[in-house]
Amino acid sequence: MARTAVVAGGGLAGIAAAMDLADAGWKVTLLESKKHLGGMVSSFPDPAGGPDLDNGEHIAIEACTELLGLFQKLDCLGSLKRQPRLRLPFVGPDGRVAELTESAWSFLTFPFLSLGDRWRVARAIRRIGKMTDAEIAPLDNFSAADWLEDIGQTPESIARFWEYFISPALNEPANRASASLAARVLRDAMGLGPKFSRFCFFRAPLGNVFANGAAGYLANKGGEVKTLASVTKVKPGKNSVTLELAGGEALTADVCVLALPHADLAEVFPESAPPLEHSPILNAHLWYDRPVTDLEVFAMLDCRVHWVFNRSVIAGLPGPGQQLSCSISAARDWAHHPSEEIAAACDVELKRRFKGDARLVRFVVSREHRATFSARPGTAPMRPGARTRHRGLYLAGAWTDTGYPATMEGAVRSGRAAAREAGIEGR
Ligand SMILES: Cc1cc2nc3c(=O)[nH]c(=O)nc-3n(C[C@H](O)[C@H](O)[C@H](O)COP(=O)(O)OP(=O)(O)OC[C@H]3O[C@@H](n4cnc5c(N)ncnc54)[C@H](O)[C@@H]3O)c2cc1C
Known part of the structure; x- marks a missing residue:
């Protein structure tokens, strides 16, 4: 008989975990408290x-x-x-437009920074592109603004250039954002080659992009999606995990991935929920x-x-x-x-x-x-990995220890990591 897996939370993290478990032959049930899958990616x-x-x-x-x-x-x-070429127009308060593209020339002629700042930005981009994970990790104790100043960036270039990438990606301004998370996304965006920075x-x-496709994918592999199914309690056992649902139903499976937002996790399984803002x-x-x-x-x-x-x-x-x-x-x-x-x-x-x-x-x-x-400095130690102390119980979500801020990419990576851990432990 197929081994059973239950995934709680139908955002990208839960969907990615459920799909990988289904691909590996587990019989998967994906539970979502709302009417539709998708979580934060919704309309x-x-x-x-x-x-x-x-x-x-x-x-x-x-x-x-x-x-x-x-x-x-x-x-x-x-x-x-998908952009065929990177094109990022900046529009000044007076209506002047200057476009950043994949060509270094667009940086060197970017009129909204002084000539000195353009060179400093270009040098920093080259440097960040080559950073290793070992160089990036210790930066979690610093703000992105302090780190950028350390590598020669002026307050003007932070406000008129770096902020336009850090604030949307980390959802915190450079002076409140973790430098390691900023360095990670900037390295990916600017260091892998021009193709990788295209939007x-x-x-x-x-709401129409992937929710139905995900349900169909799981059904084709013998799994199912239950919407309007809200987990109220998590009970790890010796060889299985039981989830209690609102309405009184209970579901027991060999493995369980909790892919809930951390605030909801705090309600149903507080021991694994970090105090992130x-x-x-x-x-x-x-x-x-x-x-x-x-x-x-x-x-x-x-x-x-x-x-x-x-x-x-x-x-x-x-x-x-x-x-x-x-x-x-x-x-x-x-x-x-x-x-x-x-x-x-x-x-x-x-x-x-x-x-x-x-x-x-x-x-x-x-x-x-x-x-x-909130991707503040000092958050890295608060973010748990996929494993919990209970056999068969795993965590996923953009807030887990992905090395990324809360992004769609981080969510998918976290779900896949949880499915990988479940596969390794369940072997
Ligand atoms: C307005 C906005 C703009 C964004 N822009 C970007 C962007 O441009 N690029 C980018 O990469 N990222 C962006 N993000 C971030 C990205 O959407 C999230 O990081 C990512 O989608 C989170 O996925 P997740 O699966 O970890 O969590 P969620 O999407 O939060 O999924 C968790 C799911 O669990 C369900 N749930 C909660 N409690 C229970 C329960 N008790 N029982 C069962 N199910 C439960 C929830 O309903 C939800 O569906 C944005 C987010 C927002 C809100």
Whole structure:
């Protein structure tokens, strides 16, 4: 008889664990408390009846090899729009546009940094690209800003260049972010070769990308997905693990992967939940009566809103209007502001840069207060690995010890690591 595995939590970590266990011949049950799989990668109905809106813009880069591998297995790579060449336009407050590309020339002529800073940034990129894991790990005790200053970066280049990558990737500003997590993502993005830094955007609403494919994949391998199944208690036994569910049902399996957010884990299995804090992300979805810009994505220089995504271009939405999505990471300061205020602030910054007649006709602001764990210095020792002290019980989730901040790539890696450990121990 096939050995049984239960995975609790249907985000990317749980899905990746469940798929690998199913591939290895385990009979897998994937439990998810919500109606749909996907976890933090989700969308919600547009109150005006348009296509579903994403809870927040999700970006991958080509260096996210495990995430892209999972999408390939689920046959959903087509839902990504992958940049054929890196193109990152920065738009200054006066509307000036300068694009960073794969060519070193674009750095050396980047007008928003002084000539000296351009050289210093170029030198730092080369240096970070060559860093080893052994050099990166001890940096967890420092902030990314302090570390960047140590390697010759000025406050101006941190604010006008590095922050635009660190803040969205770590969901903390450089002066609050762990230097080791920053170095890890910067090394992957900038050190593996130009191809690996290209952006991948989601064309489809996030909720439609992989949830159904994952359920189908598991069913084909003899497994099943149970949604609206909320784990309330975890009981490790000698040779098995029992999960109690809301409603009174209990499920026993040979192995169990707990792929829950760490705050939910604290409710059902406190001994493994770390005291990590959270950091919020806001997203302002704005609809204009006519196109504001034909740029697909752009950074707004000297602005609290770092990146803007042109959903009309990315998703190929019909005109005559235009939908822009403003992503506000590390949004602790704005998390409780009224939506009108947030939308108006984004609108002012856009109008300052793009001087056409476009009029904001409506907006929706989405908020994820617990979007990610707070990737502060000193968090590395708090993040447990996949193994627990109980035989057959494993942990997964973007918050576990992946070496990455809370990202989709980290989530997939954590799920795969848990499945690997289960396979090794269960042999
Ligand atoms: C707005 C926003 C923007 C982001 N942007 C990016 C980005 O651009 N690039 C990037 O790489 N990452 C981004 N992230 C981070 C990324 O989405 C997450 O790190 C990743 O999806 C987390 O996956 P996970 O499986 O670890 O956890 P989750 O996705 O949180 O999955 C955990 C699942 O467990 C379920 N669950 C909870 N309690 C129970 C229970 N008791 N019983 C059963 N199930 C339960 C939850 O419902 C959830 O489905 C963003 C996140 C947000 C919120």
